[in-house]
Amino acid sequence: LYYKLLRKRVVFTAHNVNAGARDGNDSFINRLSLRVQYKLCDEIFVHTAKMKYELVGQFDIPGERISLIPYGINNVVPDTALAPNEARERLGIGSDDKVLLFFGSIAPYKGLEYLLTAFDEIAKQDKGYRLIIAGKPKWDGGYWSLLEPTIASSAARDRIIRKIEFVSDEQTEVFFKAADVLVLPYTHIFQSGILFIAYNFGLPVIASDVGSMREEIIDGRTGFVCKPRDRSDLARTIVRYFQSDLYRDLEFQRVEIKRYANETHSWSEVARITASIYSKLSKR
Known part of the structure; x- marks a missing residue:
């Protein structure tokens, strides 16, 4: 809300659309706060089509404000010569x-x-x-x-x-x-x-x-x-x-x-798609 008042564009990455539903502790207050959070965003990044459908169906977020970004491969964990x-x-x-x-x-x-x-x-x-x-x-x-x-x-x-x-x-x-x-x-x-x-x-x-x-x-x-x-x-x-x-x-x-x-989840591909979306956002 602070950044919206400053007329800034807000981009949010949703790793879980509704973690409360996943964890079995969902509530009206939780869904309301999530709805407000998502409504304030100019663009929302998600990793799967099902997440996009849930944002549209349960939180009334326009589909054109949701972008699919591949989940990057985890190559941070050490991979040594251990056989x-x-x-x-x-x-x-x-x-x-x-x-x-x-x-x-x-x-x-x-x-x-x-x-x-x-x-x-x-x-x-x-x-x-x-x-x-x-x-x-x-x-x-x-x-x-x-x-x-x-x-x-x-x-x-x-x-x-x-x-x-x-x-x-x-x-x-x-x-x-x-x-x-x-x-x-x-x-x-x-x-x-x-x-x-x-x-x-x-x-x-x-x-x-x-x-x-x-x-x-x-x-x-x-x-x-x-x-x-x-x-x-x-x-x-x-x-x-x-x-x-x-x-x-x-x-x-x-x-x-x-x-x-x-090939499908490289960070270079994630970066390319992300940069492309930010470029489009800057022209809105």
């Missing part, structure tokens, strides 16, 4: 194990409970599966405390590696290089920065069909998409991945995933 087999040795994982990774903050909308039950299901059929959970519980940790009994009662609990704390950038590559696939069983999301960390390391992704996941994941080339809130479909999709050419030729596919990500 996958060395990463596995650090975590005590065998070279032939089938390793799933859940990475990032632990919160209800991440759907970790569906992965835990799916893992329990597939681990009964194959002793080679391993699951890594690496991340810090969000808020007061109440959600994680509800999941701990599920892990404790699982017959596969000894095959679950837990690093329940903040993971620094320097530690991140160990998990992404030790894993065979990243799993994002989210129940609500607009876009995931974790997906682009995976792509930066050339790691395939299995994700539930929420937000823009289906648009970002190329079936059989960069990963697979499953039904949200469906542990059985998630389990089937995990098994499908480990039976696929994507897994069987993972060393080559990692290179291809990196190439794809850098």
Whole structure:
């Protein structure tokens, strides 16, 4: 409002259109404040078409004031000469194990409970599966405390590696290089920065069909998409991945995933689109 009073143009990047809806604490006041915020903007940057549709449909923002900007590939996290087999040795994982990774903050909308039950299901059929959970519980940790009994009662609990704390950038590559696939069983999301960390390391992704996941994941080339809130479909999709050419030729596919990500989500492309939009704004 201050800048509008000074007759300045306001450009806003919305990483989440309504984080309250995602986190389960939405309210009339929250939606009203967001509406006012968005109405005051001359231009709003979003990362997906679904985010644009939500701004138009729920907050009555004209579509011509919303621009799609690709989510830039995360190339800030260190990527050293550490080899996958060395990463596995650090975590005590065998070279032939089938390793799933859940990475990032632990919160209800991440759907970790569906992965835990799916893992329990597939681990009964194959002793080679391993699951890594690496991340810090969000808020007061109440959600994680509800999941701990599920892990404790699982017959596969000894095959679950837990690093329940903040993971620094320097530690991140160990998990992404030790894993065979990243799993994002989210129940609500607009876009995931974790997906682009995976792509930066050339790691395939299995994700539930929420937000823009289906648009970002190329079936059989960069990963697979499953039904949200469906542990059985998630389990089937995990098994499908480990039976696929994507897994069987993972060393080559990692290179291809990196190439794809850098072609479609490079920071030079993000900068080009952003500069073009600012140029148009300056002429309004």
